[in-house]
Amino acid sequence: MSLEDDLKARTLALISQQMANWVVEIQRTIAGHQESLVRSLDEIQERVARYDEKINEGEIEAAIAEVMAGAPVPMAAEPSGPTHTQLKDSLTAIEKGSSLSEVLTYLVNEVSQHVMRCAMFIIKGQNAIGWYARGVDSPESVKQITISLASDTVFRIIHNSRHALRGHSSHSPGTVQALARLGGDPQGILGVPLVLRDKLAAILYCDSDNEEIPPTTADMIEIMVLFAGKTIDILAMAPKSATPPPAAKASGGNTAERVAALRAESEDSRPRPGMAPRPAPAPAAPSQDEGSSTVMFNAASFASLRQQQAAGGGSKAAVAAPAGPALSPEEQKAHDDAKRFARLVVSEIKLYNEAKVNEGRRNKDLYERLKEDIERGRQMYSDRIPAGVRDSTNYFYDELVRILAGGDAGALGPM
Numbered sequence: 001m002s003l004e005d006d007l008k009a010r011t012l013a014l015i016s017q018q019m020a021n022w023v024v025e026i027q028r029t030i031a032g033h034q035e036s037l038v039r040s041l042d043e044i045q046e047r048v049a050r051y052d053e054k055i056n057e058g059e060i061e062a063a064i065a066e067v068m069a070g071a072p073v074p075m076a077a078e079p080s081g082p083t084h085t086q087l088k089d090s091l092t093a094i095e096k097g098s099s100l101s102e103v104l105t106y107l108v109n110e111v112s113q114h115v116m117r118c119a120m121f122i123i124k125g126q127n128a129i130g131w132y133a134r135g136v137d138s139p140e141s142v143k144q145i146t147i148s149l150a151s152d153t154v155f156r157i158i159h160n161s162r163h164a165l166r167g168h169s170s171h172s173p174g175t176v177q178a179l180a181r182l183g184g185d186p187q188g189i190l191g192v193p194l195v196l197r198d199k200l201a202a203i204l205y206c207d208s209d210n211e212e213i214p215p216t217t218a219d220m221i222e223i224m225v226l227f228a229g230k231t232i233d234i235l236a237m238a239p240k241s242a243t244p245p246p247a248a249k250a251s252g253g254n255t256a257e258r259v260a261a262l263r264a265e266s267e268d269s270r271p272r273p274g275m276a277p278r279p280a281p282a283p284a285a286p287s288q289d290e291g292s293s294t295v296m297f298n299a300a301s302f303a304s305l306r307q308q309q310a311a312g313g314g315s316k317a318a319v320a321a322p323a324g325p326a327l328s329p330e331e332q333k334a335h336d337d338a339k340r341f342a343r344l345v346v347s348e349i350k351l352y353n354e355a356k357v358n359e360g361r362r363n364k365d366l367y368e369r370l371k372e373d374i375e376r377g378r379q380m381y382s383d384r385i386p387a388g389v390r391d392s393t394n395y396f397y398d399e400l401v402r403i404l405a406g407g408d409a410g411a412l413g414p415m
Contacts, residue, residue: 082220099347107228115206128155147178154191164192188212192225338385345377346399365413
């Protein structure tokens with residue numbers, strides 16, 4: 001063997017060994033993140049299971065003894081706290097959401113059953129922007145509220161601490177002033193942070209005409225917000241290959257079933273003796289602007305934006321699953337995942353850009369206003385969805401028309 005051949009063989013062997021070690025390290029990192037998510041969900045389930053332990057049996061026994069002894073019963077009894085069954089029902093309702101927007105909507109709806117008013121504020125840059133509210137006289141008024149995270153409000157405290165805050169409105173005049181557009185005379189207030197992938201994505205604000213929101217109610221709302229965040233994190237985990245792991249073939253199921261699927265996938269991805277490591281993807285080009293990005297688009301890097309040719313703004317027809325022979329269960333699962341991921345990405349674009357979406361629909365120039373977010377979302381969709389599904393369908397464009405343009409393809413404008 002010549003010196004050149006020997007050098008080439010040794011170099012290739014070293015590169016192959018280094019790549020194998022790198023892939024194993026990446027797989028371990030992925031498995032670690034999945035285990036962390038599973039542990040968080042287990043902690044939620046454990047807190048729910050132990051919820052009944054908060055009941056003070058001693059106070060109940062004392063009250064019974066007082067009644068039995070003929071003592072007078074107070075005219076105004078303290079309102080009872082939420083029950084274990086109510087919490088389970090609320091978590092089940094939140095889990096029905098199939099996109100970020102739906103999960104947050106279900107969350108606000110469920111929380112509104114236990115407080116006088118509640119509103120979801122989306123964190124974008126250094127502001128908390130009103131998105132959806134229940135219990136206010138004019139629900140749309142919340143969308144006109146933007147609160148600076150540098151101002152003296154409970155939003156600043158929650159943003160800095162990432163912990164829930166419960167108290168009385170008199171302790172934070174700045175909060176009352178910032179929310180004056182909602183009207184009313186709130187007394188007890190509560191703010192709970194919603195964290196997605198270690199980033200503060202939103203703050204749920206609640207208030208009551210009572211002096212305070214009861215601790216048991218506040219605990220329940222915190223659990224619901226935490227559960228909603230983990231549900232959204234799971235929804236964002238779209239498969240990156242055409243063949244999903246056996247444990248993930250069912251697209252539905254409750255959280256426990258989806259956690260089991262993640263565990264199974266983690267087991268399948270671990271390297272085995274004698275097995276060649278999976279090839280690693282090519283590194284992506286760094287993003288030029290992540291300062292204004294949303295939670296979903298706050299990635300460390302993106303590949304070059306993939307341009308898709310359009311015959312015309314309004315003439316681009318929606319394409320469903322490919323015609324021909326019936327799809328196999330694996331193929332149908334791949335199409336369902338693609339639809340769900342497209343819906344999740346586009347929903348987040350709308351969630352963080354409500355004002356631009358409304359203006360873009362009126363002026364028929366949505367794409368021009370939201371070009372950066374749309375192209376980032378398109379690239380994420382392209383990176384996550386198998387080529388066989390992407391090339392035979394147009395799910396991402398379909399969701400742009402349905403969610404962003406409100407069903408009017410012309411509102412997208414030139415693309």
